[in-house]
Amino acid sequence: MKVGSMLKLGLTLAAFATAACVSLALVYTATEKIIARRSISALEEALKDLFPEPFNFKEITGTIKSPSNTVSFGSEYEIRRGEELLGAAIRASGPSYGGPITILVGIDAEGRISGAKILEHSDTPGLGANAASPGYFVNKAAGTTFYGQFTGKALSDPFEVKNDVATITAATITSRAVATVVKTSGIAASEWIASLGDSQ
Secondary structure, X not given: OOHHHHXXXXXXXXXXXXXXXXXXXXXXXXXXXXXXXXXXXXXXXXXXXXXXXXXXXXXXXXXXXXXXXXOEEEEEEEEEEOOEEEEXXXXXXXXEOOEEEEEEEEEXXXXXXXXXXXXXXXXXXXXXXXXXXXXXXXXXXXXXXXXXXXXXXXXXXXXXXXXOEOOOOOXXXXXXXXXXXXXXXXXXXXXXXXXXXXXX
């Protein structure tokens, strides 16, 4: 092949590569904004499960510290209605049967659990996975789901499986993991709320 032909081929390939890179960059820039909007929308929907009354939220990640070396906090949010502090929400993770379980936990200004929503888990389908199922009831007559039983719980409760926490059949480890993550988040958020004092 002649040098001129090789040079032409090289320039053509370089032009195609540059065009492809520019196209990918444009697609990434466009989709990044869409993904960010969807992520915020999903967060707002999850928070509405924990705080049903109208609210506004602000990310305060790094403000609330986990008191446990097994439960980590990924992000934290301050929940307000106007100037009134309604509580806090924490995206927390802890070890479970199939790996880490991630839960969004809401704590109201009085120090009670306002709700818990399981976001991610790897536990066994039909067993531990029932922790996140809206169709798995620990009290069918009352319509209480496994995660729903935490709503309204006081932090002074023991959060003990088979005591004040109903267990998922054949999934005690998952049940214990959820209870631990929820209580740890509740304690941390409650202490943060108390530290605000009159500045609320």
